[in-house]
Amino acid sequence: MSKLNKLPVFKETVYLLLDGETSHKEEAEFMKFIATSTWHREYFENEKQLHTLIKKSIERQPAPFNLQELIQGKLHEEMAANKETESEKEQVGSK
Numbered sequence: 001m002s003k004l005n006k007l008p009v010f011k012e013t014v015y016l017l018l019d020g021e022t023s024h025k026e027e028a029e030f031m032k033f034i035a036t037s038t039w040h041r042e043y044f045e046n047e048k049q050l051h052t053l054i055k056k057s058i059e060r061q062p063a064p065f066n067l068q069e070l071i072q073g074k075l076h077e078e079m080a081a082n083k084e085t086e087s088e089k090e091q092v093g094s095k
Contacts, residue, residue, distance in 0.1 A: 002029075002033055004029075004030065004033045004040075010040065010043075013026070013030055014043070014044055014047050015047075017030055018047060018048060018051045
């Protein structure tokens with residue numbers, strides 16, 4: 001029995017396929033599977049149309065030149081805040 005029979009696995013595979021994140025083997029297995037089920041095939045076709053429509057309607061914008069630095073800065077802030085919180089918990093626990 002194919003793992004694609006399980007709805008969460010099927011849906012995840014649909015989105016991975018539409019995003020181009022599956023191997024040729026996985027894609028072939030998926031196409032073979034949906035050929036056996038009208039419901040699965042129709043679901044896939046509906047999602048494919050929606051995916052195409054969304055892709056066409058979204059305007060691509062370049063990422064800010066300093067995006068990496070911004071993300072790393074936020075991560076460092078979060079890590080520092082988490083360390084501070086852990087330190088406070090340890091101090092309260094030791095009293």
